[in-house]
Amino acid sequence: RTESSVKPRGALIVLEGLDRSGKSTQCAKLLSFLEGLGHPTELWRFPDRETSVGQMISAYLSNKSQLDDHTIHLLFSANRWEKRSLMEEKLKTGTTLIVDRYSYSGVAFSSAKGLDIDWCKAPEIGLLAPDSVLYLDISPERAAERGGYGDERYERVEFQKKVADFYQTLRDSSWKIINAGEAMEEVEKKIQEVALDKVKECTKGKPLSLLWLS
Ligand code: T5A
Ligand code: NA
Incomplete structure (x- = not known):
């Protein structure tokens, strides 16, 4: 029977939050x-600085290049689109993806610079929606x-407040x-609970x- 050969899909789990909120620590x-627990899982991140688009983004973030605000926004979006089909393939073949930043970073950071929020969302339409977004909440001052x-372009408290x-x-x-x-261990436990629930929902x-779109 065909149904029994269909693999349960993986979950798309995104971590978001201000710079230094602890996303990369918790993703790992x-x-x-x-x-x-035996779940096939991969860790992804955006920006993915490995691709050629990602290298342009990386140069911009480290202040080695200057780009128009709209241009860098579209590069961040293109960096997600270039991974979209692989993302869908991984999820459909049963791999859970933990993603360090996604479209919410894209829209929040560019809008905080003064770009129109609907304009910022437009190129993100049609990317896969996360099953779970874990927002790591911290004040910009504590972060x-x-x-x-303070090493990269957006790491200023006033700007982070807008974000x-x-x-x-x-x-x-x-x-x-x-x-x-x-404490890291407390944050870790809460994330584990939510993520495991989502993995089970997706399996079902x-x-x-x-x-x-909604
Ligand atoms: N961006 C990104 C856009 O403008 N548009 C987009 O579309 C996207 C995707 C780079 C920048 O790009 C912007 C947003 C960013 O400004 P990045 O590469 O993800 O994005 O940034 P990074 O510099 O790599 O990471 P962050 O600054 O966001 O830090 P994290 O990952 O949130 O924090 P982490 O885990 O590295 O921890 C930071 C420090 O805090 C400690 C850690 O040990 C570490 O020293 N720490 C804790 N200390 C105390 N208590 C806890 N619970 C702690 N958790 C971690
Ligand atoms: Na990070």
Whole structure:
């Protein structure tokens, strides 16, 4: 019978939050947790600085190049589109993807610069919608106290405050707000709970959907 040969799909789990909210730290922990339970899992990140588009983005972020605000926005979006078909293939063949930043970063950061929010969303329409968005919530002031802050273009407290406001306008039912000011182990446990629920839902046949259409 054909149904029994169809693999359960993987979950698309996105971590979002201000710079230094702890996303990369928690993505790595979640990867080993899900792998430890035997779920095929990969860790992805945006920007993906490995591609040629990603290298342009990386040069811009480290202030080695200057680009018009609209241009860099479209490059961030193109960087997600160039991975879209592989993303769908991975999910449909049963791999759960943990993604460090996604379209919400794209829209929140560019809108915070003053670009129109609907214009920012437009190129993201049709990308795969996450099954779960874990928003690591921390004040810009506390994030700034953490290691390495201030090295890249957007790492200024005033700007991060605007980004936080735009993130709030993007919240939908796929979001869970996680208090990222707690100890790493506490944050880790909360993320594990939500992620595991989602992985199970997807195994049971939760359909994939597309961004910004609902
Ligand atoms: N961007 C991104 C856009 O403008 N548009 C887009 O479409 C996209 C995708 C680069 C920039 O690009 C912008 C947003 C960004 O400004 P990036 O490469 O993800 O994006 O940025 P990074 O610099 O790599 O990462 P972040 O600055 O966002 O940091 P993280 O990953 O949130 O934080 P992490 O895990 O590295 O932790 C930071 C520090 O805090 C400590 C860690 O040990 C580390 O030292 N820490 C904690 N300390 C105390 N308590 C805890 N609970 C802690 N958790 C972590
Ligand atoms: Na990071």
